């Protein structure tokens with residue numbers, strides 16, 4: 001393996017396991033700060049490998065490949081949460097600092113472990129249970145009422161592994177499907193997560209950065225809009241959010257980060273609900289992500305410090321940057337692939353139509369429904385910003401042609 005090339009002047013090498021768009025988007029702030037990145041990539045043409053010269057190809061499950069990679073780095077962090085426990089343990093044994101640590105990461109890797117821990121530290125969650133058999137699911141539904149939401153504890157993203165179940169009859173189908181996808185052993189021993197179907201007002205996210213020396217910084221609470229369980233739009237800050245809810249949601253995020261010992265950028269996905277007794281705005285936590293997150297892409301252009309720069313500062317234990325927004329609102333719209341593979345020709349139209357638009361594409365091949373990029377636009381008129389962002393995202397995707 002050739003060594004990553006370090007800048008003269010004592011600068012470190014940050015290793016990222018996984019070469020997806022999150023690793024790729026660290027490249028610009030790393031270059032600005034003369035920090036060298038090295039990426040353990042899935043393939044030579046992975047999104048991050050296209051822009052980071054040191055990008056050895058290796059599997060995140062392969063202990064030898066991961067260790068050889070980590071030995072070239074001063075600190076190691078992640079593009080995703082899929083590195084298995086045995087590999088994480090071997091990494092810790094090398095003595096290279098890992099952020100987040102395996103102890104923290106466990107709660108983002110396993111939704112059952114996450115629910116247990118959050119319940120222990122008194123953070124509001126939807127009613128939930130661990131179910132190993134169809135009878136367990138029925139018993140839970142008898143308490144909270146149908147429909148319920150069933151989730152595979154590990155490996156899900158963008159709604160894969162999440163299913164709304166309307167009746168007892170569907171439980172067997174779901175369990176059979178999960179068993180087929182995951183293999184029955186892990187499933188039957190650990191169970192699946194079942195939750196009440198939350199009647200939420202909207203979805204929110206709290207994004208935080210925490211450093212090993214326990215400095216933390218929180219961006220404003222945002223609203224995330226999901227279409228078919230995939231995030232399509234983020235409004236930053238969440239419009240008309242009750243100030244006391246903003247405060248308690250942020251406090252919950254900071255408390256979770258500290259209690260779970262999270263380091264780096266960390267997202268808490270939440271549902272905004274109404275208290276059944278008082279009608280007051282409240283939150284329950286949906287899930288955790290221990291890495292830069294889609295709900296923070298707005299910050300690349302809309303905040304004094306973007307989440308990718310902040311993640312680098314946090315994992316290097318440098319002082320954190322200000323998370324302050326630059327404008328009253330920033331709207332982020334995701335570009336989801338369609339059938340149309342040609343993206344570059346769309347630049348001429350969207351850039352001419354909106355000179356304030358910021359475009360971020362990930363160098364990924366177009367597949368229907370795949371996240372291939374996003375756009376940001378900032379200003380004061382939220383309705384107009386949403387129109388501009390969604391127009392550009394739709395035009396890039398080929399949904400509209402004018």
Ligand SMILES: Nc1ncnc2c1ncn2[C@@H]1O[C@H](COP(=O)(O)OP(=O)(O)O)[C@@H](O)[C@H]1O
Pocket residue numbers: 126149151156157158159160161162195196197198199203226229269286287
């Ligand atoms: N308990 C629930 N009640 C209502 N909707 C839910 C519930 N859990 C998940 N969802 C919906 O499904 C989406 C994906 O679920 P999530 O647990 O975040 O899975 P993923 O890991 O795929 O992001 C959420 O953003 C939300 O829209």
Ligand SMILES: [Mg+2]
Pocket residue numbers: 158269287
């Ligand atoms: Mg989610």
